[in-house]
Amino acid sequence: MTLVIWADGRLVEQGQGALSAVDHGITVGDGVFETCTVFGGQVFALTRHLARLERSALGLGLEAPDAQRVRDGVVAVMDAAVAEAGPFDGRLRITVTAGTGPLGSGRVPGAQTVVVAAQDGAMAPTSRSARSPWPRNERSAVAGLKTTSYAENVVALADAVAKGGDESILPNTVGQLCEGTGSNVFVERGGELVTPPLSSGCLAGITRALLLEWGAEEGLAVREAEPDELPFDVLDEVTLGEAQLVLTSSGRNVQPVTWLDGAEVPVGKISSVARELFEERCRQHLDP
Incomplete structure (x- = not known):
């Protein structure tokens, strides 16, 4: 099964370190995400998903994600995944966290972390x-x-x-x-x-x-x-x-x-x- 991951501007291998150990998304789950369906190597309803990603971020008290940065990650992941697997069906996940922070629940303003990953797979009918x-x-x-x-x-x-x-x-x-x-x-x-x-x-x-x-x-x-x-x-x-x-x-x-x-x-x-x-x-x- 093909899995392609992009983290903050670079493609990384599965199992390769990509995030800080004190990223607030890891320490306290301080982040938002979207999962999109992929049909034939194309992402379905991306505009709607990005709009909901922003709503979730604002509702969580985070700044609105940089939409262009997220789209750049989507393009990089999909180009790499299609090159490897062809026009596949599967899913794409976009994750945005509050970035690095303290070990408690409090936030420190800073750059958000963006991770995009795509994987092939089939949907169950029932x-x-x-x-x-x-x-x-x-x-x-x-x-x-x-x-x-x-x-x-x-x-x-x-x-x-x-x-x-x-x-x-x-x-x-x-x-x-x-x-x-x-x-x-x-x-x-x-x-x-x-x-x-x-x-x-x-x-x-x-x-x-x-x-x-x-x-x-x-x-x-x-x-x-x-x-x-x-x-x-x-x-x-x-x-x-x-x-x-x-x-x-x-x-x-x-x-x-x-x-x-x-x-x-x-x-x-x-x-x-x-x-x-x-x-x-x-x-x-x-x-x-």
Whole structure:
């Protein structure tokens, strides 16, 4: 599997030292990131991802990343990766940290660290998911931001994997359906495909937004839920086969769930149409 890494202006080998041991992104997870899908050696929805990268940085109290510096890293990585692997499918990750800092939580103003990496790989067509025993805090200071402080997600995902899944579905603190560790969720019920509102604490996913936009353009019954419309126990309807579940993310596109908490579950008709629509549109519109 090809892996190409660019760190602060230079290409580095996997395992080669690239960051300071006191980079605040390492010591306290003080940074933000984006993961983009790569189709045929081209980065999908880069403009939207860079806009969200800036929103996350500002929300974390960091300066807006230097967009040209980030784009230079993307070009360097993609040129090297395509030269090595050809026009590949996979993913590209952009990470921006607060740069070098003290060993505590306090920041020292200085140059940010930028790392870009690309790797080839295929998306799974379906997901096996499990409910998380831990909630997402919708009132957190970093709710809705894509930060490198990812320990909660790592633990929740490990729990799902131990149960036989590949994603963990989280409630929020008031018992509403929220999101996966690295995905947004849609529930198909009552002839509609409905996703939790951003007020639930979920990330404003790029794939989520595009499915809402493209679905509306095609007359698909897909929308954002009302604040109290999707309680976490709506997943009981999924395991009973009365509703269906879909995950969306840059690593999954639109991915139906076929197994939830040990039960095989069917794929909904609207879910299948939504998946086909996204697969078609995303390759026609590389920077929507």
